[in-house]
Amino acid sequence: MKSNNRVRIFDTTLRDGEQALRRSLSKDEKLQLAKAIAKLNVDVMEVGFPASSPGDFASVELIAKEIQGPTICALARAVPEDVIACGEALKPAQHKRIHIFIATSPIHLEKKLNINLQAATDKAVEAISIAKEYTDDIEFGCEDATRTPPEDLCYIIEKAIAAGATTVNLADTVGYTTPKEFHQLLSHIKANVSNIDQAILSVHCHNDLGLAVANSAESLLAGVRQIECTVNGIGERAGNCALEEITMLLSARKDLFGLYTNIKTELIKPTSELVSSVARMPVQLNKAVVGGNAFAHSSGIHQDGVIKSSITYEIFHPEQVGISKNELYFTARSGRKAIAHFLTQTGCPCEDQEINNIYNQFLQLADKKGQVYWYDLTSLYYKNKVNLCDKRYSLVSAITKCASERAISVNLVLQNNQKLQSFESDSTNLIEALQNLKITNEAIIIRDLSLEFAPENFIYNAKLSITLNNKPIYGEGYDEDPNIAIIKSYISILNIINMLNQIREHQHSLQSA
Ligand SMILES: CC(=O)SCCNC(=O)CCNC(=O)[C@H](O)C(C)(C)COP(=O)(O)OP(=O)(O)OC[C@H]1O[C@@H](n2cnc3c(N)ncnc32)[C@H](O)[C@@H]1OP(=O)(O)O
Ligand SMILES: CC(C)C(=O)C(=O)O
Numbered sequence: 001m002k003s004n005n006r007v008r009i010f011d012t013t014l015r016d017g018e019q020a021l022r023r024s025l026s027k028d029e030k031l032q033l034a035k036a037i038a039k040l041n042v043d044v045m046e047v048g049f050p051a052s053s054p055g056d057f058a059s060v061e062l063i064a065k066e067i068q069g070p071t072i073c074a075l076a077r078a079v080p081e082d083v084i085a086c087g088e089a090l091k092p093a094q095h096k097r098i099h100i101f102i103a104t105s106p107i108h109l110e111k112k113l114n115i116n117l118q119a120a121t122d123k124a125v126e127a128i129s130i131a132k133e134y135t136d137d138i139e140f141g142c143e144d145a146t147r148t149p150p151e152d153l154c155y156i157i158e159k160a161i162a163a164g165a166t167t168v169n170l171a172d173t174v175g176y177t178t179p180k181e182f183h184q185l186l187s188h189i190k191a192n193v194s195n196i197d198q199a200i201l202s203v204h205c206h207n208d209l210g211l212a213v214a215n216s217a218e219s220l221l222a223g224v225r226q227i228e229c230t231v232n233g234i235g236e237r238a239g240n241c242a243l244e245e246i247t248m249l250l251s252a253r254k255d256l257f258g259l260y261t262n263i264k265t266e267l268i269k270p271t272s273e274l275v276s277s278v279a280r281m282p283v284q285l286n287k288a289v290v291g292g293n294a295f296a297h298s299s300g301i302h303q304d305g306v307i308k309s310s311i312t313y314e315i316f317h318p319e320q321v322g323i324s325k326n327e328l329y330f331t332a333r334s335g336r337k338a339i340a341h342f343l344t345q346t347g348c349p350c351e352d353q354e355i356n357n358i359y360n361q362f363l364q365l366a367d368k369k370g371q372v373y374w375y376d377l378t379s380l381y382y383k384n385k386v387n388l389c390d391k392r393y394s395l396v397s398a399i400t401k402c403a404s405e406r407a408i409s410v411n412l413v414l415q416n417n418q419k420l421q422s423f424e425s426d427s428t429n430l431i432e433a434l435q436n437l438k439i440t441n442e443a444i445i446i447r448d449l450s451l452e453f454a455p456e457n458f459i460y461n462a463k464l465s466i467t468l469n470n471k472p473i474y475g476e477g478y479d480e481d482p483n484i485a486i487i488k489s490y491i492s493i494l495n496i497i498n499m500l501n502q503i504r505e506h507q508h509s510l511q512s513a
Contacts, residue, residue: 007250007261008043008226009243010202013275014063015046015075016240017230021279029278030059031066036271037231038067041264042243044097044226046073050089051082057089064093071137073097078123080130087134098131100124101141101171104148104156121156128163140165141204146177150188161195167226168199172215175208175238179218186222202226205241207233212241217249220259231275232283232290244268244289244321252316269322294318295326300335303328307341330377332366339377346374348381357384373474375496382503392495393439396420400430400483408433412487430483434490440497442468446490451482460485466493473497 014030014037025033030047037045045067050057064072072093076082078100090096102120103113109120124140131138140160145153157168170189172182186203190196203219203226205212216227233242247263254260272290276283285292295318297303305312306326318326328338339362340355350358358380365380366372396413403409409426410433425436431446448465462485464475473496477488 004225005259006225007220007259008200008202009247009261009263010044010046010073010226010228011037011040011042011070011230011243012046012204012228012240013037013230013234013243014059015048016204016228016236017232017234017275017279018048019236020234020239021281023280024055025059025278027055027059027062031062033275033278034063034067036267036274038069039264040231040243040267040271041262042070043262044071044073046075046099046228048089049075049082050085051076051079057085060086060089061092064090064096068094071095071097073099073139075099075101076127076131078102078120078127080127083127083130083134087131090134095137096135097137097139097167098135099139099141099169100127100131100165101143101169102127102156103143103173104152105144106149107147108144117152117156121159124156124160125163128160128165132164136164136166138165139167139169139202141169141171141202143171144173145170146172146182146185147174150185150192153185153189154192157189158193158195161193161199166199167202168196169202169204169226169228170219171204172206172212173204175206175212177205177215178211179214182215183218183222186219186224190223200226202228204228206236207238207240210238212239213245213249216241216246217257220250220257232272232281232287234275234279234281242288244272248289248316248321251320265320266322289321295323296329297326297338298329298331299333300338303338303341304335307337330362330366330372331370332363334362334366334372342374342377343381346378348378350381354384374471375473375500378503379499382506392416392498393491395488395491398484398487400433400487410434410437410487412437414439414491430486434487439494442497444468444493444497447472449486451485453482462486462489464489464493468497468500 014033018025034047047063048056048060050060060074072090074086074090076086076098083098086098102124109115128138142153201224203216203224205215227246229241229243229246231243233239247261247265250257250259250261269290272283283291295314297306302313336355336359339359340350343350361380362372365376393414393416396415399411401409406428407426408430412423414421423437423439425433427433427436435444444466446464446466450463452461459478459480460482462477466473473493475489475493477485477492479485479488
């Protein structure tokens with residue numbers, strides 16, 4: 001493809017993204033994220049604001065030293081000290097860029113900077129001339145460009161390019177513009193700035209009205225060739241254009257845009273997870289491309305379509321963004337096809353009549369439980385095949401005692417198959433004490449525990465999850481006493497394991513018969 005079709009991805013996760021965090025990132029955290037973002041193969045990464053603090057100066061300097069490949073960029077106000085701080089911090093970088101910005105809108109000029117457009121232009125030109133002592137790669141940015149009269153933008157941009165700016169960035173700082181309006185503004189700038197061909201046009205869109213990706217995408221149709229964006233769309237207030245969304249839009253709609261990026265899209269999901277965990281910003285389930293539901297289907301009509309051909313409801317393959325496969329969830333909205341498909345895939349093929357029976361029982365269970373798990377389906381299947389004897393544990397009594405602040409002992413009496421059995425253990429906490437009871441041969445390691453109190457019923461709801469043979473198992477228990485609620489949810493896990501063992505034994509007996 002011609003290079004004019006290449007869109008440069010300018011990642012600002014470590015600068016604008018970091019501005020959205022409740023706690024700033026340490027030098028090591030920034031370096032860890034910088035390494036992952038560089039592996040994504042972004043063209044430019046803006047990694048901080050060196051004049052902001054000695055710590056951020058040191059982070060930018062460290063990244064400039066350690067990261068090879070992408071251009072390392074740092075941000076400065078149109079203030080000499082800021083530009084010098086960028087130049088100094090970026091010294092070790094293989095490829096470096098200084099990004100100088102100043103607000104251009106009447107609102108910002110009058111109410112914030114208290115200067116006029118000419119004074120802002122003079123400051124920008126002076127700052128650019130200082131930056132030129134450090135690098136030829138200079139980005140000039142108009143903050144709040146989308147609330148600036150077009151002729152004012154043309155004036156300051158022309159001067160900035162003449163002073164040496166090689167990239168010009170138009171920021172929709174408060175996420176105010178719309179795609180059509182933005183296209184018109186960018187076309188006006190292209191048509192009216194005499195030296196515009198000497199710079200790459202860039203945009204930096206915020207998501208206050210949910211239009212950051214749409215506005216960035218439309219800007220490309222107006223001739224923009226650099227998009228500023230962040231992983232997971234994190235950034236001031238409602239965030240920035242999401243890197244993963246704009247990248248996958250260009251990939252999925254090559255027919256419309258005819259443009260490409262150099263992003264290694266298969267690294268998108270792991271990078272998103274890393275950013276989310278280091279930044280402590282959870283990704284919402286329904287987030288495009290990287291959300292937990294982006295490739296999950298739970299309604300019957302969709303599941304049927306996806307089973308027949310994934311392109312019915314998926315516009316690109318999950319593997320393209322580093323997600324191993326799509327997922328089907330089972331709820332009362334699921335249909336027969338999904339149930340039959342799951343059972344067949346797990347070695348439990350059914351005849352039509354059988355699936356009808358299982359499906360009716362499934363619906364009753366789904367209405368009761370909300371979500372039906374894989375082991376529920378396997379159990380329904382075998383319950384329809386054979387009358388498995390129900391070897392269930394039930395709780396007869398439970399005593400928990402705190403021997404000291406740091407020791408708890410548990411004594412359980414359980415009934416199983418008419419027999420009473422007593423189990424005892426102690427530890428520093430209830431979960432460990434339960435794990436030490438050794439009621440089954442399986443090593444049960446609890447992964448998660450949630451405990452909620454329902455004040456309307458004065459009752460605790462405990463939810464535990466474990467992993468057994470790489471599959472999750474969820475248990476649930478209710479009680480007025482939080483410890484007993486946890487014990488009951490643990491017993492519900494024992495009963496699921498018991499049921500799975502019975503199914504396995506039954507399968508063996510069928511095979512050897
Ligand atoms: C839209 C954006 O995301 S812009 C980038 C936002 N990022 C940051 O703010 C980075 C973190 N900021 C900081 O560490 C600090 O605010 C600093 C170091 C930049 C400045 O700190 P201080 O000197 O204490 O100033 P303070 O933050 O209180 O006020 C900002 C000053 O910068 C001025 N200013 C703001 N933008 C610009 C600009 N682009 N060019 C020149 N001056 C500017 C303001 O008018 C104000 O000046 P004043 O004191 O004369 O009124
Ligand atoms: C510094 C600029 C690019 C910015 O972050 C904004 O205007 O939102």
